[in-house]
Amino acid sequence: MSAGASAQEPEAGAERDSGGLDAAFWGVFGVTFCGLIAVGAVLPVLPRYVHGPLGDGDLAVGIVIGAYAITGLLLRPVAGRLADRWGRKPTVLLGALLLCLSGLLNLPNLGIAGLIAARLVLGVGEGSLYTAGSAWIVDMAPAARRGRILGLYGLAVWGGLSVGPLAGDLLLDASSYRAVWIFAAAMPLLGAAIATQVPERFVPLAHAEPHPLIAPEALRPGFAIALASIGYAALAAFIVLLLEARGVGHGALVFGAFAAMIVLARVLAGHLPDKIGPARVGIGAALVEAAGLLTIAFSQSLPVALVGGMAMGAAFSLLNPSLMLIAVGHVSESARGAVMGTYTAFFDAGVGVGAPLAGLAAALTSYEGAFVLAAAVSVGSAGLILATLHRGSGGRSPGPA
Secondary structure (H helix, E strand, O other): OOHHHHHHOOOOOHHHOOOOOOHHHHHHHHHHHHHHHHHHHOOOOHHHHHHOOOOOOHHHHHHHHHHHHHHHHHHHHHHHHHHHHOOHHHHHHHHHHHHHHHHHOOOOOOHHHHHHHHHHHHHHHHHHHHHHHHHHHHHHOOHHHHHHHHHHHHHHHHHHHHHHHHHHHHHHHHOOHHHHHHHHHHHHHHHHHHHOOOOOOOOOOOOOOOOOOOOHHHHHHHHHHHHHHHHHHHHHHHHHHHHHHOOOOOHHHHHHHHHHHHHHHHHHHOOHHHHHOHHHHHHHHHHHHHHHHHHHHOOOOHHHHHHHHHHHHHHHHHHHHHHHHHHHOOOOHHHHHHHHHHHHHHHHHHHHHHHHHHHHHHHHOOHHHHHHHHHHHHHHHHHHHHHHHHOOOOOOOOOOO
């Protein structure tokens, strides 16, 4: 197939696979899962390492943990551009190798500066792997099932971030910090080995005009996911404190219910964006998220808080793939990397802004106020998606680009 044919016929061959869930899908899923396990493995270990062997304080912990978001946020659009210019597989491989390097950089004791450098490299690696991996999944997914397949692919991220911290804790308890760093380097390397065996259908155009680095098609859905992710940030930061302040406790169970419903809703209802349209599902999901946040805000018992957490999880599970569908629905194959890079950067920005914004609301009012603010912002997300529906660009699942 010529380069020109690849760009002009983005769905050619996609409909001939087994509904999109073939060996190629599971290969990209596996690469991403391995990479995100490495990201998660160091999360519970780094604070103990900074406090213990390095003998530093909480400020240093915050700087080290947060450093990766800087490069992750700023360089996702660049990773999208590379995925369009080089191809999905080379960019995924680059991301996996950078994740491996970030683990290796932890091995020599270079102090706080060394940890920050490793985290900055990790941000570039994770951003490159997930951005290019998402574009790769869109390439191989039949248009009629793209929302479901994107949703299932997202479970590689949630799965890796769930398993990784458990693995990191177990390794540290059983062995040493060095064992954790080696594990965090080895898993992305395993992912890279998997990626080399996955076929790539996309062929970059040799002389294509590059898509804008900040893809305009991703702005409206990007702002919508940024607003919705503030609710996720509020839940992660303050659910434990809210329920402890009310004498309820067990806030971690509510977050666990949220995470479990993300998986369950993706499996049971992941077809809805394809069936009734991503914008309609997105509006409903954003409103359900707002209802879940309000339920948590006013909960006086654990069962009520659990209901709110489950509602949030089900909503968030469908919202992200719906907005991804809107973003990529009407762009050419050669621009999908740029669109995914811009869109995923908005998610990072929403979480990055959401946690301190919720903290400010809690400081000025109460923990309850933080969740009420997040609910109001989620309603704003629904309004943005409604504007997309009225423009006629997201009501139904898009056809071939």
